[in-house]
Amino acid sequence: MIGKLNHIAIAVPDLGKATEFYHDILGARVSDPLDLPEHGVTTVFVELENTKLELLFPLGENSPIAAFLQKNSAGGIHHFCLEVEDIDAAIEQAKAHDIRILGNGSAKIGAHGKPVIFIHPKDALGCLVEFEEC
Ligand code: CO
Numbered sequence: 001m002i003g004k005l006n007h008i009a010i011a012v013p014d015l016g017k018a019t020e021f022y023h024d025i026l027g028a029r030v031s032d033p034l035d036l037p038e039h040g041v042t043t044v045f046v047e048l049e050n051t052k053l054e055l056l057f058p059l060g061e062n063s064p065i066a067a068f069l070q071k072n073s074a075g076g077i078h079h080f081c082l083e084v085e086d087i088d089a090a091i092e093q094a095k096a097h098d099i100r101i102l103g104n105g106s107a108k109i110g111a112h113g114k115p116v117i118f119i120h121p122k123d124a125l126g127c128l129v130e131f132e133e134c
Contacts, residue, residue: 001084001085001089001090001093002082002083002084002131003082003083003084003085003134004051004082004083004134005051005080005081005082005083006051006052006081006082006083006130006132006134007045007051007052007053007054007080007081008051008052008053008054008077008079008080008081009053009054009055009056009077009078009079009080009081009130010053010054010055010056010075010076010077010078011056011057011065011068011069011072011075011076011078012055012056012057012075013057013069013073013074013075014057015033015042015044015055015057018044018055018057018075019033019044019055022046022053022055023046028046028047028048029046029047030044030045030046030047031043031044031045031046031047032044033057034111035059036059036110036111037059037060038108038109039059039064039108039110039111040058040059040060040062040063040064040065040066041056041057041058041059041063041064041065042056042057042058042059043055043056043057043111044057045111054081054111056078065078078128079118079127079128079129079130080127080128080129080130081116081129081130081131081132082129082130082131082132083131083132083133083134084131084132084133084134085133085134086133087107087115087116087117087131087132087133088107090117090131090133091105091106091107091117094117094119098123099119099120099123099124100119100120100122100123101117101118101119101120102117102118102119102120103117103118107133110130110132112132114132114133114134115132115133116130116131116132116133117130117131118130118131119131
């Protein structure tokens with residue numbers, strides 16, 4: 001069911017410094033910041049040859065990464081994203097195995113304009129896993 005690793009997401013306390021770290025020091029290609037109000041984050045993508053890093057910074061009052069950054073003040077790995085061909089089939093497969101989907105249980109549009117869901121970490125070996133339809 002799952003395909004490629006699409007990205008690894010890192011929550012960061014300072015988006016400008018994090019972008020400088022990857023762009024100016026490590027020499028990576030980085031995107032412009034993109035606000036995703038529906039997800040409560042601002043994202044910057046670091047383009048690597050075989051995958052991407054997604055730098056996440058809280059946006060708005062109820063950002064899902066605000067508490068994470070309170071516990072991890074230097075930032076840290078927040079989730080990883082695996083590609084799926086059919087997000088609705090992935091949702092059905094997860095539900096059939098009592099794997100909980102965060103939010104209202106249906107897909108939202110993610111940072112690449114494609115449908116995404118998040119699987120509950122307690123049902124995914126302690127990792128927050130995102131599926132993106134690609
Ligand atoms: Co992501």
